[in-house]
Amino acid sequence: MWNRRKFIAAGAALGTLPGLVHADEARGMLTKPIPATGESLPVVGLGTYNVFDVDSTTEAIANSKEIVTRLTGAGGSLLDTSPMYNRSERVIGDVIEAGVVRSDVFLATKVWTDGRDAGIEQMNRSAKLMRAEVIDLMQVHNLRDTAVHMRTIREWQDEERIRYSGLTHYTAGAHDALAQEMAEFKPQFIQINYSLGEREAESHVLPLAEDLGIAVLINRPFQAGRLFKAVAGKELPDFAREFADSWGQFFLKFIISHPAVTCAIPATSKPHHMADNLGAGFGTMPDASMRERMADYFSSL
Numbered sequence: 001m002w003n004r005r006k007f008i009a010a011g012a013a014l015g016t017l018p019g020l021v022h023a024d025e026a027r028g029m030l031t032k033p034i035p036a037t038g039e040s041l042p043v044v045g046l047g048t049y050n051v052f053d054v055d056s057t058t059e060a061i062a063n064s065k066e067i068v069t070r071l072t073g074a075g076g077s078l079l080d081t082s083p084m085y086n087r088s089e090r091v092i093g094d095v096i097e098a099g100v101v102r103s104d105v106f107l108a109t110k111v112w113t114d115g116r117d118a119g120i121e122q123m124n125r126s127a128k129l130m131r132a133e134v135i136d137l138m139q140v141h142n143l144r145d146t147a148v149h150m151r152t153i154r155e156w157q158d159e160e161r162i163r164y165s166g167l168t169h170y171t172a173g174a175h176d177a178l179a180q181e182m183a184e185f186k187p188q189f190i191q192i193n194y195s196l197g198e199r200e201a202e203s204h205v206l207p208l209a210e211d212l213g214i215a216v217l218i219n220r221p222f223q224a225g226r227l228f229k230a231v232a233g234k235e236l237p238d239f240a241r242e243f244a245d246s247w248g249q250f251f252l253k254f255i256i257s258h259p260a261v262t263c264a265i266p267a268t269s270k271p272h273h274m275a276d277n278l279g280a281g282f283g284t285m286p287d288a289s290m291r292e293r294m295a296d297y298f299s300s301l
């Protein structure tokens, strides 16, 4: 059972305002179960596209480590990367080498190439760069050569070198193709774009994931930062103050309170933005009617 049930119970006891679900703060960050196994996953993670593509200088690694330490310190765990993100996998390895405990992080990377041999070579390289004997989640990046790589991922799962399988994309134009592949390959995770600025996943992909029992990671939760530009200079509306201290938390709570969503993976290069984003995993959660109010408000801007 994901914690929201407990939050609902706690909220009822506290006399929850209509439209809101109070979290049980003492239990730490909200988690949701991975449907394939029931393992709990904290609802806020970290994307590394661009932001971990940094030199291995002491200063840069210290900054990346500080971001990851804030994540794990708040009970979060998921780091999402890809061989496509240049130096990011190596920086994750550097951060682990610098003292982040491997078992405190859930490492999600991707395979992004054509052909079985190239895929195997890339996955081996990812494991080496991240200093990870076992990769928690291996995703086929942007549905590239899915059938071939899913076969390898399953073999590696049998050998306990990969824990979970996944498929990713980042544009609504690919949702139909993704839905077809979800039905055909039955991955344990998908990763898609979903936010207040891009709600297309609500119509088909998110309900399908729920039906098929597939965990859902959300990329581009801020539309690569565009959502912040849309609210630049604007105060949070009064109705949001009950559950969000910042626009970042407003945007993330809209996402993680969707019943099909397991975890959002905002990217940041700044420890204080990581701390802000982690706040979305705590406190009061919007319910369905509040989510509609948030969406109406955002589209009126």
Ligand SMILES: NC(=O)c1ccc[n+]([C@@H]2O[C@H](COP(=O)([O-])OP(=O)(O)OC[C@H]3O[C@@H](n4cnc5c(N)ncnc54)[C@H](OP(=O)(O)O)[C@@H]3O)[C@@H](O)[C@H]2O)c1
Residues within 6 Å of the ligand: 046, 047, 048, 049, 050, 051, 080, 081, 141, 142, 168, 169, 170, 191, 218, 219, 220, 221, 222, 223, 224, 225, 228, 248, 265, 266, 267, 268, 269, 270, 272, 273, 274, 276, 277
């Ligand atoms: N095909 C795929 O599989 C795919 C495609 C796209 C993305 N992804 C994954 O999803 C992750 C997230 O998507 P994304 O990187 O495109 O963008 P995003 O998370 O939607 O937005 C990142 C931007 O938001 C800013 N930001 C973060 N937290 C903030 C805060 N609290 N206040 C103000 N600004 C804040 C960041 O700037 P600062 O650095 O200044 O904080 C950065 O410019 C990626 O890193 C990647 O891991 C996967």
